Amino acid sequence: MNILLLGYGKMGRAIEAIATERGHNIAGKINENNLDDIKKFSSTNADVAIEFSQPDAAFDNIKYCLENGIPVLSGTTGWLDKLQDIESLCQQANGTFFYASNYSIGVNLFFKLNEQLAELMKNFGEYNVDIEEIHHTEKKDSPSGTAITLAEGILKHASSKKQWINKPYGSKEDLVINSIREDKVPGTHTIKYGSAVDDIEIKHTAHSREGFAKGAVMVAEWLKDKKGVLSMNDFLKL
Template identity: 90%
Template sequence: MNILLLGYGKMGRAIEAIAIERGHNIVGKINENNLNDIKKHNSTNTDVAIEFSQPDAAFDNIKYCIDNGIPALSGTTGWLDKKANIETLCKQKEGTFFYASNYSIGVNLFFKLNEQLATLMKAFDEYNVDIEEIHHTEKKDAPSGTAITLAEGILKHATGKKQWINKPYGSKEDLVINSIREDKVPGTHTIKYSSAVDDIEIKHTAHSREGFAKGAVMVAEWLKDKKGILDMKDFLKL
């Protein structure tokens, strides 16, 4: 399979290594230094694009792919205010667009567990829920896309919570996401339900980028012949 990498930072290089190991060909590596090289790629020479760039580049990268018939999957966070525009374009062009805030298989199972726990806790209003996310100091957006997905899963089921906020504390109606940045932390997310008598926690800890990168390549393999707007629930059949 011919794969175009849009974004070639640490995540892009991790994806490249796994893709080559799995027998795929990297036909291009686009970053801020060679943006015009994306124009060399279209549906005749590229099977799928994997987009892990920067928030200010993601929209244009994905739009180019859809306009030129290249199935695109993205894991870039911080640009989702424009995601609806991409989905509209994808429908108009009958293209292929896959988005996930996190491609780790383990994290996506964690998303499902989070929603199941939120459903159970709905009847017990003596518990307050909050989220803590810890990432490396190079991460440019806060909260993480993974933390936002977790918050949305909780808000779907929780009573009394109106919205998430990215602060260490808030009102009773706020679902607090506390974002911490520490050196060399791939990603740790903790959901904590607290009461006067006990706490209940679930946590996902990533040990490296490998889980994210392998998941992205596995999705790319699956996505090649698909059409429409898809996500990890489609891939994992959750």
């Protein structure tokens, strides 16, 4: 399979290593230094594009792929105010677009566990829920896309919470996401339900980028013959 990498930072390099190990060819590597080179690619020389770039580049990268018949999966966060535009374009172009805030198989199982716990806890108002996420200092967006997905999962079930906020403290109606940036932390997310008598916590800790990169390559392998707007629920059949 010929894979076009859109974004060639640490994630791009990790994806390249796993893709080549699994027998795939890297058709091109696009970053901020060679943006115009994307115009060399179409469905004739790229079977799928894996997009892990920057928030200000993601929309244009994905739009180009959809307009040129290249199935594209994106893991870039911080641009989702334009997500509906991309989904509409995908449908109009009869294209293929896949988005996930996190491609780790373990994290996506954690998303489901988070929703199941939120459903169990919804009638126990003595517990207050909050989220803590810790990432490396190079991460551009805050809160993480994974933390936002976790918050949205909780808000589906927790009637006492009206919105998430990205602050260390909030009101009783706020679901607090506390974002911490530390050197060399791939990603840690903790959901805590706290009461006067006890705490209940679930936690996911990534040890490296390998889990994210491997998940992205596995999705790319699955995606290349699909059509439409797709997600990890489709891939994992959860």
